[in-house]
Amino acid sequence: MTSPEFAPGQIAAQPTPDVDVLVVGAGITGIYQLYRAREAGYSVQMLEAGDGVGGTWYWNRYPGARFDSESYTYAYLFSKELFEEWEWQEHFAEQPEIERYLNHVVDRFDLRRHIRFDARVVSAEYDEASGRWTIKVSDGTELRARYLVAATGVLSVPYYPDVPGREDFRGESYHTGRWPVAPVDFSGKRVAVIGTGSSGVQVIPAIVSEVASLTVYQRTANWCTPLNNGPITPTEQAQLRADFEAICETLNTSASGFLHQPCDRTAFEDSQDERRVFFEKMWRSPGFSKLTSNYSDLLIDEAANAAWCEFVSEKIREVVDDPETAEKLIPKEHRFGEKRPPFVNGYFEAYNVPHVDLVSLEQTPIVRMTEHGIETAAGEREFDIVVWATGFDFGTGALARMGIRGRGGLALVDHWADGPKTFLGVQTTEFPNFFFPGGPHAAAGNNPRYNGDQVDFVMDLLLHARALGCDTIEVERAAEDKWTAMVDRWATRAPSFGEISYYFGSNIPGKPRKYLLNSAGRPKLFAEIRKVLESDYEAFRISRSAEPAPTGA
Ligand code: NA7
Secondary structure, X not given: OOOOXXXXXXXXXXXXXXXXXXXXXXXXXXXXHHHHHHHOOOOEEEXXXXXXXXXXXXXXXXXXXXXXXXXXXHOOOOOHHHHHHOOOOEOOOEHHHHHHHHHHHHHHOOOHHHEEOOOOEEEEEEEOOOOEEEEEEOOOOEEEEEEEEXXXXXXXXXXXXXXXXXXXXXXXXXXXXHOOOOOOOOXXXXXXXXXXXXXXXXXXXXXXXXXXXXXXXXXOOOOOEEOOOOEOOHHHHHHHHHOHHHHHHHHHHOOOOOOOOOOOOOHHHOXXXXXXXXXXXXXXXXXXXHHHOOOOOOOOOHHHHHHHHHHHHHHHHHHOOOHHHHHHHOOOOOOOOOOOOOEEOOHHHHOOOOOEEEEEOOOOOEEEEOOOEEEEOOEEEEOOEEEEOOOEOOOOHHHHOOOEEOHHHOEHHHHOOOOOOOEOOOEXXXXXXXXXXXXXXXXXXXXXXXXXXXXXXXXXXXXXXXXXXXXXXXXXXXXXXXXXXXXXHHOOOOOOOOOOOHHHXXXXXXXXXXXXXXXXXXXXXXXHHHHHHHOOOOOEEEXXXXXXXXXXX
């Protein structure tokens, strides 16, 4: 079965097309969802706001953007052939390689013909009589779909802080999360970077040698530790191929979707010397293993956390020449793991370059943007380019901007006014046939792993309904209440990130402070999915709509 072909400009003249499954967003989750739905025989269509595939990995194309999960653990595992034929160049791939990979996947599985680019969803409304969704697109066209799957991601809506005069700046401005396709020329330019989260700390070392001057505006220092990247050698490539089944097994059973082995010791079981040796090993370990393979009580015991923080502080002091700058770069008000830790490559070293300057906004806050630069409490500095590395409206940002309305015209933003309510981060009551894998509430860790679990579960639901001759799927309120209460309960427990992290929406003024992931993690997600399957989908109301289902459903 094929889906209708769409050519820009022709759609309005065609009768409204029906598809079984409409997927929004050509990121890593959406591509997999499209593939699975198409393979199951549904007619499919994907809408993508950008003009290429990749989602987060399309928009975040700033210099230095790269994975901080190991490439082969972030990539798809559904096809052994795909895994074997794609040789990642680095353990933590850079954005261009990631974008190439996702394009390769789309072409290899012949998915591109189902994707319409430059097509932003402006509204999606559920029609109770027909059990279908009507989706309006930014180009004025309209589609009807039985199932609407928003694979719009958690980090897809850039956040610009409300700095007075932001529009007044006459130089070039870029947000890391909306980086232009045409390369930005930094050579000889006076550049400001605002924000030192994962994006800011990647872009800073990547442009430092090109710019005439670089001023970093830091509000809060972060616990940055080395990514420890490197090329994947031919021997490692062969090993990865040989280990495919074992890698899948480890990834698919691990709590956070990494290959890293957890540590079975607490920090003070080791002597001070042993701890020092262990922390050195952690410092040299790849990416997230500083969190996943560190002492088992790192996020539970304050003293254990403080010991690690002291170790990292010493490292920062060793690397950064100017003691005053080093002190500004050491977090003082939060512990390691309270916020999502960035992993870096040459970040602290960048502050030893004479034309790099660090402005602490704690000491001298931004007053306003001017025509020529940035004014803080200490005065104005002029720039040619300002880079906003100021983060995202995490978790619910994209879903809140899609004009989604369910039963009786209920707006999703109203339904979720106090924060998201979901079952398994997959569905919410009052919005039948609407799914959002890769959105809020699923798990935490290596995103593609649990987003993939959710896509598989969406497909379980669709196929189950089809087997029953049904076409309408809606989660029961009791299941949603229970899952949401569980998410809230776990929100303040280790290994949850703290309430100051953007995982609580705390970076967006006025946003409800609700945990937007699921800190009980994948084990809880798996357990609940298993229960649903064993109980014959008790958590869902599965029915038949008045209007006959389209062919695939
Ligand atoms: P983050 O991690 O949310 O970082 C945003 C940065 O912007 C952070 O340093 C913020 O400081 C800073 N920020 C936010 N608002 C302001 C204002 N008003 N003034 C100055 N500085 C501000 O976003 P990233 O893009 O770096 O990373 C997001 C995710 O992408 C990351 O976790 C990975 O999953 C990939 P703050 O710390 O809030 O004081």
